[in-house]
Amino acid sequence: MPGRRPPRESESIVNKDRLTGLDASFLHIEDGSAHMHVAAALTFEGAPPPYEELVQSVDERLHLVPRYRQRVAFVPLGQGRPRWVDDPHLNIRYHVRHTALPEPGDEDQLRALAGRVFAQPLDLDKPLWEIWLVEGLEDGDGGERFAVLSKTHHALVDGIAGVDLMTVLFDTQPEPVVPPERGARWLARPMPSGAQLLGEALVERLGGPLEAVRAAGGAVRHPRRVLGGLAASAVGLGSFVSSSIRPAPSSPYNVEIGPHRRFAWVRWDLPEVKALKDELGGTVNDVMLTVVTLALGRHLYHRGISTEGLELRAFIPVSVRDEHGPGVTGNQVAGMMAPLPVWAREPTTCFDLISEAMIGLKQGGQAVGAKALTELSGFASPTIMSQAARLATRGRLFNLVVTNVPGPQLPLYLLGREMIDFVPMVPLAPGQGVGVAIMSYNGRIAFGLTGDWDAMADLDDLAGDLRAAISDLVEAAGVGAKKKAGRSRASA
Template identity: 55%
Template sequence: PLDASFLHVEDSSSHMHVACVMVFAGPPPAYEELLQHLGSRLHLVPRYRKRLALVPLGQGRPRWVDDQDFDLRFHVRRTALPAPGTETELQVLAGRVFSQPLRRDRPLWEIWLVEGLGKGRFALLSKTHHALVDGVSGLDILSVLFAPEEESSVDGERWQAQPAPSGAQLLRESLLERATVPAEGVRAARAVLRGPRRLAGEALAKLRGASAFAFAGLSPAPITPFNEDLVGPDRRFAWVRMSLSDVKAIKNSLGGTVNDVVLTMVNGALRRYLLRRGADLEGMTLKALVPVSVRAPDERGALGNKVSGMIAPLPVSCADPVASLQTIAGAMDQVKSSGQAIGAQALTELSGFAPANLISQAGRVAFRQRFINLVVTNIPGPQQPLTMAGREMLDIFPMVPLGSNLALGVAIVSYNGTLNFGLVGDFKVMHDLEDLVGDLSDAAAELAGAAGIAAEHPAVASSSAPPRSRGVEPWAGYDALTVAQIDKRLRGAGPALLGRVEAYEKQNGQRKGILRSIGRELARR
């Protein structure tokens, strides 16, 4: 059911693919060599040769069928960076590639070979639809694709697509499946009679968890610059490198978990960013959806989604990083004990009994929400180096998809001793995403300092772009004022001052509250 929901909520602006940038040491492989390398391993991920088949009249969830016209060259593409080939050019390219939706009539994945990256490196850009993989599954699949030669095969050359079922056959199978749901209920009832106490306890735990998850979303999330507008189709992408050992040292010094420390760093970065945008942070607590994998150890490497979620509070009103960490750690302990993740999984499982067209409408309603401000996902990756055709992967930077009113997302992945943050933003709303990259580095350094940790590998912001010039403030101290304070100052202001403020805001924050105040004052004249 959850796999299908990612298809139903996707539209021309909300693209539901997960993605990543992988940076490798050494010269890039020849395009034909890359095709051979990937083609010899596709038998390990059969769904990478399957496309979607829609059930007529929306009477069932889409099915995976073999792509009769499968062409590896369509999915594996080659490009190069313009000079000087820095990571800034790579970020721009990644933002553009990640802005394009995947074709529904083809297997839902792409890999781009990127040449011309400086310092003797090259990159791969990977895009895979969320209906195909969740974050953990996606990393497992990357491990498979980078499998050693002894796991390769020539099966790809002999693979033959199975005939796709007709529309009538798909409809018939879907209706038959729906007719068997009551039988599933009978089997469940028999199981209850065999083990009533055990199943009743499981049901009660799921009910409590579902209630906790629903209750956590009852109060609306505060309005922020990255929630005011609907996202467009275009993206910006950037990243920050950190050391996993440094993050663990902070955890050991101040308490909490690695995930608590990561959330505290994100909290500190968002606080800096919102203050610079003129937000009034008094008493403000943001809500972050934190996806949680419920994939069993024996399911690692399997495709599909085994993911649930918890709502984590981010106290951006708190200026003390240690106090913020304590608040987040305590809140996350309560969230975990409440069973939110189990409850969220139970709620998504309910959609398995609904027709596809009903799931589609429900998914779109749920996605257009004001219950969370952003998604922050932390994915454990392999802690040994991966190689592809003898070339070691140095870094991986993940990307989480954006929702219709969620213009900012943060994805974190640990790999071979590193902890790398991928930041994705709507191209227009998050026009200053590179500033948030610097904020995250500063927040990490502040938390490490508070823990008394001399970071072995300080956080490194990816952008080498020059700082954006904000221009001259309309009056001294303007940037330190809140929207409410500026609104008060603008009451009765003359056209010259209103013009200066309007020009400054359009160059920088574009805060709607201030622009509305200017419009109000101009309308009075």
């Protein structure tokens, strides 16, 4: 019996470059008000590098992240998921930009600039990333600093496990490391025509049933592993769907949003967070969710809104990468619907409620269930998936996104300058007026608060409520009293 014909090189390229159902959904959700890029504000010690030096550094490393040389090509008539194609007009200076703060160059000005930059959508006809070099930042004592604002579309990079351009730009030592050789000069592959894109997509759709048969063959070879996975997925699906079909409670955070953004941040020392986790008997993520919940409760109270019996719902992205599947590209992220009991004003009570709820969600396999749904999206009609993605954001499935990403616990350097802060930004989906992104770096934690310009005119007040919530939890747990030299405090 003749063997199956191996795929042609062109077929394997197309398969590799086809967006997953989840990645494509980020493009479907995007509209004039909701821009689906993740971002970060990075602060560095010392004088800024010359702009041309930064451009050269990016150019020398772009081959390490080849997806950053590609743009999205949409299939005509919506008959297939988009795919990545080489951009024949790639211009690095379009993507690496340069600006400066006016005097005095303080953090308030940097936050305002970040809000404006993060509010600008990425051009879907070009590679979906930007880097902004920001000069003129002072450290408060007259010293010099600079910042880098990065933007990358969610369809391009996995926020938890992916390798992005900023990753390859950093060194782990002050002396800049020479990047690996680029090899032969890069030449963009020809842009496929609309007819070619349509033909490829139709062939792939016809091949869908064959993939299902191959998957069934794998089930026969590994029945115990597959049945165990099916059982976990079934339980998780039940948990995830049951929490999703009930709409989240109404709140002032869930309104029609506009295109403009505000951005704020709060810092915290990681050792204090770990001390709280050890004292209270939960996880670092439990601590993060507790202070966010307490802050939201305070914020609603200050707005004159009753929180009695109110439990908001947060979407918590979690990594669901398969350890046995190296080389898988695209976002491998699902999520859990976590209750935020904003009615609980007593900090340790709030912590206990959240810790217990998170244990239940993990035992119920919500993340596994959500992963199963995202995998099913890969077999659905692209038109159906587009409509489903938009409808999902209009049904108020959750009140806000809270994402917590562990970062490197060692100093990183950009062209010999040490990075001292890494503040993440999470995008706002339609109907989501506020979002919280959390990231640890080199012994510190940064909360990045994204707010719709109109819905969250008091975003700085929410940042103040978060600082107060941190202090309240530290005091209630008695962690600060155990430090001889006093406790570290959350700072602006």
